[in-house]
Amino acid sequence: MNEISIPTRQRPPLVILACLSVLLIVSLVFGQWPDYAQLTATLDQPLSRLRWIVGDISEVAFYKHELPALGLLLGACLAHWAGLRGYRWQGFAICYGTGLWPWVFTSSLLGLLLSHVLWGWTLAGGGWQPTFVAFVSLPAAMVLLFGGGWQVTITGALLGALLVTPASLLLVNYLCIPLQLPVVIGNVGGMAVASVVAFLLCKRFPSWVQQGKRPAGLQPVTRQPDYGVVWTLRRVLADFSEAPFFGNELASLGLLLGLLLACVIAPAAPAYGSQLVVQMVAGQALASLVGVLVWRRQWQARGWYPTYIPIVSIVPAAVLMHGGDWQVVVTSAVLGALVAPPLAVAISGRLPSYMHGYIGNVLSMAFSTLAIVPLVGLIGGAA
Incomplete structure (x- = not known):
């Protein structure tokens, strides 16, 4: 480590x-x-x-x-x-x-609060809406890519609230719900599309993020x-x-x-x-375990590998859509662990340097969920 x-x-x-x-x-x-x-x-x-x-x-x-x-x-x-x-x-x-954790958290929290200020009205009907998306997407990614400081932190929070949240709201309400797709596809799809737009804007207007800072005096200790x-x-x-x-x-x-x-x-x-919390957590843990074991060589070679992806997409989406039977839990965990991480790496490796690689991760969540969750339903129904 x-x-x-x-x-x-x-x-x-x-x-x-x-x-x-x-x-x-x-x-x-x-x-x-x-x-x-x-x-x-x-x-x-x-x-x-x-x-x-x-x-x-x-x-x-x-x-x-x-x-x-x-x-x-x-x-x-x-x-x-x-x-x-x-x-x-x-x-x-x-x-x-x-x-950079203090800046990551601050930008994410500001993005979340601004999203509720701007888009909280969508909850007026009492139905679920993806108001959370700014907390786990662009604001944190911008801090990690460009550094800390108030300029980057506030810019990330503003772009998260102005771009990510409405993009996810549109995809969830006008794509996923009408087509009866797992809403996570709209959540992460909105993150990806909005983040691409945001990083293009940052490239066009570099003064927005040029003053990012990283803690001074950090000396890596290799173990x-x-x-x-x-x-x-x-x-x-x-x-x-x-x-x-x-x-x-x-x-x-x-x-x-x-x-x-x-x-x-x-x-x-x-x-x-x-x-379904027990079944969900069991599937999430199994997905990570299978991913870490299968992709161990990638962890060794790269130092990090996105084995977390099924935890926040495929497994919980499958459990909520198809129930908590063991066939659903195991199938979604194993397929998610095998498919999603390498797909994410393949996409991230093709992104330009001025975009954070998390975009590949969320796109992998969208594509993998779209492909695997219906298949899990077929397998679970046939079992």
Whole structure:
């Protein structure tokens, strides 16, 4: 694993810690959690709308609940803090060891909040809408590609709210729903199309992002992983937080512990009230495990490989559409692990240098989901 040494005097911005503290306090004070149907029926109420917005942070994993969202953020904050001090138990260095996690989180959160300001009216009917997409797409990708600082952070947040969210809204409502396609195709399709447009704009107007900065004084410390059993299990866990660009075991652990607590408190609240959380998580873990094992040589050669893709697309989409039978869980996990990662790498390798490679990942999610989820239904129906 590649780790970095970061001066211990650095601290996560106080605004991040304040946001986490406020979210946790609100969650604890208002501890009577509604189920998903109650939440969507009361979105005109401030507390329900706040819960929806916070739940957007864990939506990319299909959990949609404030407790896994809070767990994800608290785990990520702990991982960043541990990384500043060089503790080995930090796990895989968050945000790929760039030291940019505070800026990634800030840009993503601003993009999410701006999206709700601009597009929150689409929730007026009480139906689901992809309001979460800006949190796990362009804002973070721009920070990782161009560096930190307020100019890049705000530019990414603005473009995420102005381009990504409406693109996904259009694809979901005017393509996926009429054609009865998994809505994840519209979610990630909107991310891809809008991000291409955004990076073309940044190339045309480089002053928008030319002042990006990276933490000074970072010295890579190379520690060759053995890619053994422990590394494999750590990698599977880290894949659960890869979609928001965290890729860290502590962040993933917080996400999953928050999901467990949400299921205990209100079983019909997370995962859209489907009560398929166990099957979903089992399929997600199996997909990552199969991917990490099958593509181990790629991990060794490249240092990183997108084995997380089925976790946030194919597997949960198949489970929600076709049910939680073991045939659905296993088939979607295995096919997703075999097909989606190499497709993503093939697409990303053909992108120009001024575009972040995550575009290939989300396009792979769209194409793989479109091909595999119907096939899973056929196999599950014939079994």
